[in-house]
Structures are given as structure tokens and as C-alpha cells.
Amino acid sequence: MTMHVPTMSLREFDDAQRRMPPGLAGRTQRMRACATRAAWCGCCGAARRLLRLCFAAVRHGDGEIAEMLVTEAEHYLGSGRHPVNCPQAPPRPATRGGRAPAQGRVPGWTGLPGALGAATDASWKRGTCGIGYVVGDGRWGMRGWTFGPQDPTGPRRVLVSELRAVGLLLDRVEDDRDLVLLVDSLSALRYLRAWRRGDTGLMPDGYDLRPRRSGAAPSLVRLARRVVGRPGLRMEYVKGHSGHPLNETADSLASIARRRVTETFDSTARAEGLVEAFLHAWHRTGGIAA
Structure with a gap:
């Protein structure tokens, strides 16, 4: 039987860290x-x-005993069998993500009352795009791809990518709770609000409306239907790079998603770390959406 050892509060851990000698502080911080x-x-x-x-x-x-204890703790963490969702599990092997979406949930903010706050964003560079979203209850996701000659996006790639980020969010957050969505693209917001008014036929210039190979409707067509059919969705503008924690998180996730298409690194661990840090900052402000 495994003995349950209570976790420390963040304040307790940080107070202890401040007393650690320099040679041990970095090891215990990890x-x-x-x-x-x-x-x-x-x-x-x-x-x-x-x-x-x-x-x-x-x-x-007793610094000598402290160092011995840290070494033993590192051994347990490095060689032990962690559950799949353990936040201290050793990093997964680095992989190139390609087009496959990545998503997760940082624990600690489930069951919050009231409307959920969320933000989406897109990152585009040299023919490669990344999109990302984050929700105030800890959910996050991202996806990246490279534009090819047969891509149905059309000439307004940045706008379409911003809208696809919203679609990625609403594919994940399907519950009936009220949702306050922060978008830093005024062009995307105009389309979202038009769809909300019922003008679901409005699409960006050049966007290919033919059914996709799978037979499914184009992603923006599906998104327009979802927006008009979700009365609890409220969409608001937030200025990009203005320091809003949710917007900054979505922006960073979109950048990671774009990079993971062509680079090999542990993108999931990077994403989880920044989501946790930014959500801590956001909830310290009271979780105000805008």
C-alpha cells in the first residue's frame, strides 16, 4: 500500500525554495x-x-543530509512509474507533430462558476501555420500544417487561420456553459458576429466551399453553423500582445504549433508549462475575461 503524502501549497514550496542553497535550489525547483x-x-x-x-x-x-535527500528524490522521479497524467513524469520523446492536433488539460481549475473565458490565435510564417486555444478551466489545444498548392484556404490565409482556431476550440468545448471568447483579429471577429446574426453564407474571398475529400463540409461552414447555434457564446475583441494572459497563451500555443510542423522538440511539455504559468497569472487577477 502506497502511503499518501500531502502536496505542498505553492506558498509553502516557494518559501522553502528561498532558503535553499544555490547548489540545491535548481534541483529542487525542477x-x-x-x-x-x-x-x-x-x-x-x-x-x-x-x-x-x-x-x-x-x-x-544540515546541507550534506539535504543533498543526499535530493539525490534520492531525483532517483524516485527518474526511475519510478508515473501515471499517464502525472505532471512530474519524465519528458516524452521529442517528436515532430505535423498536422496532428495536440490537446490537454492543466488540472486545478475545473468546476469554476460562471462563464468560461477562452482565447484563440493563429501564427503564420513562410507557408506554415499554427493555431491554438486555451480555456480558463485548463483546457488547451493546438494544430499546425503547411499550405500546399491544393489548399482550399484561398488568398486570405491569416484570416481563415484565425477562424480555424475558433473552430478547433469549439470542437473541444462542446458543453452548454456560457463562453466568453477573446479574439485579437478584428477581421475574424466581423465574420464571427455576422454568422452569429445568421449570415452563415458569408465566407472569406476565395475560400473553397466544395465538400472535402471525406465528404464533410468545409471547416468554416461547420464553424458558422456552430456559432449561430450556440446562444451562450459571447465574442469580444482583445488587443494582441497587450499582456492579457489568455491571449498571450493562445498566441504562444499557435507559435508552438507552427514550429512543431518543421522542428523536433517536446512541444506538449512546452505547451503544458506555459498554459499552467499563464493561467496562474490570469486567475490571480480574478479570471476576468477582458
């Missing part, structure tokens, strides 16, 4: 998720117990 979030991971629980003892040893001035 265990932050284990200390504060990985409540039901057995190997993280063992490491967390050692980490608590390490912090106590530092308080009593």
Missing part, C-alpha cells in the same frame, strides 16, 4: 510539480516525502 500537484502519483509521493525532509534539513543547517 520538482515543483511533484511537490505541489502530483497528489496521487506513488513515486512522486515518495519523492515529496524526501523533499520535505530535505527542506527540514536545510532549515536546521
Whole structure:
């Protein structure tokens, strides 16, 4: 039977970190998720117990014992079997993501009352696009692709990509809760509001309306139908790069999605880390959507 070791609060962990000697502070900082979030991971629980003892040893001035305890905790984290959703699990092998969407959920903000806040964004560079979204309850997603000669997007690629980011969000967030969507593209917002008024036939110039190879309707056609059929959706403009945590998160996810098409790196771990950091910042402000 695995002994349950309670997680630390963020304040408790940060206070202990401030007392750590420079040689150990970096090593214990890398265990932050284990200390504060990985409540039901057995190997993280063992490491967390050692980490608590390490912090106590530092308080009593016993640096040699503290270093031994950190080394043992690192062993548990590096060699133990973590659950699939453990936030302290060792990084997954780096892969090139291609067109496949990536999505996840950072724990800690489920069950929040009231309307959900969300943001979407797109990143386009040299024929490669990335789109991303984040929701205030911890959900996030991204997707990237390269435009080819048969791409149905048409000449307004940036606009269509911004709208596709909204589609990626609404594909994931299908529940009936009210949703406040922040968009930093005024052009995209005009189309979304037109669709909301019922003008679902309005599409960007040059966008190919023929059914796709699978027989499905084009993604923007499906998005227009979804927007008009979701009364709890409210769309608002947010100025890009103005420091709003949700918008900054969506922008960063879109950039990661674009890069993962052509580069090899652990994009999922990068995405999870920034989503967690930005959502902490957003919820500290009271989770105000705009």
C-alpha cells in the first residue's frame, strides 16, 4: 500500500525554495510539480516525502543530509512509474507533430462558476501555420500544417487561420456553459458576429466551399453553423500582445504549433508549462475575461 503524502501549497514550496542553497535550489525547483500537484502519483509521493525532509534539513543547517535527500528524490522521479497524467513524469520523446492536433488539460481549475473565458490565435510564417486555444478551466489545444498548392484556404490565409482556431476550440468545448471568447483579429471577429446574426453564407474571398475529400463540409461552414447555434457564446475583441494572459497563451500555443510542423522538440511539455504559468497569472487577477 502506497502511503499518501500531502502536496505542498505553492506558498509553502516557494518559501522553502528561498532558503535553499544555490547548489540545491535548481534541483529542487525542477520538482515543483511533484511537490505541489502530483497528489496521487506513488513515486512522486515518495519523492515529496524526501523533499520535505530535505527542506527540514536545510532549515536546521544540515546541507550534506539535504543533498543526499535530493539525490534520492531525483532517483524516485527518474526511475519510478508515473501515471499517464502525472505532471512530474519524465519528458516524452521529442517528436515532430505535423498536422496532428495536440490537446490537454492543466488540472486545478475545473468546476469554476460562471462563464468560461477562452482565447484563440493563429501564427503564420513562410507557408506554415499554427493555431491554438486555451480555456480558463485548463483546457488547451493546438494544430499546425503547411499550405500546399491544393489548399482550399484561398488568398486570405491569416484570416481563415484565425477562424480555424475558433473552430478547433469549439470542437473541444462542446458543453452548454456560457463562453466568453477573446479574439485579437478584428477581421475574424466581423465574420464571427455576422454568422452569429445568421449570415452563415458569408465566407472569406476565395475560400473553397466544395465538400472535402471525406465528404464533410468545409471547416468554416461547420464553424458558422456552430456559432449561430450556440446562444451562450459571447465574442469580444482583445488587443494582441497587450499582456492579457489568455491571449498571450493562445498566441504562444499557435507559435508552438507552427514550429512543431518543421522542428523536433517536446512541444506538449512546452505547451503544458506555459498554459499552467499563464493561467496562474490570469486567475490571480480574478479570471476576468477582458
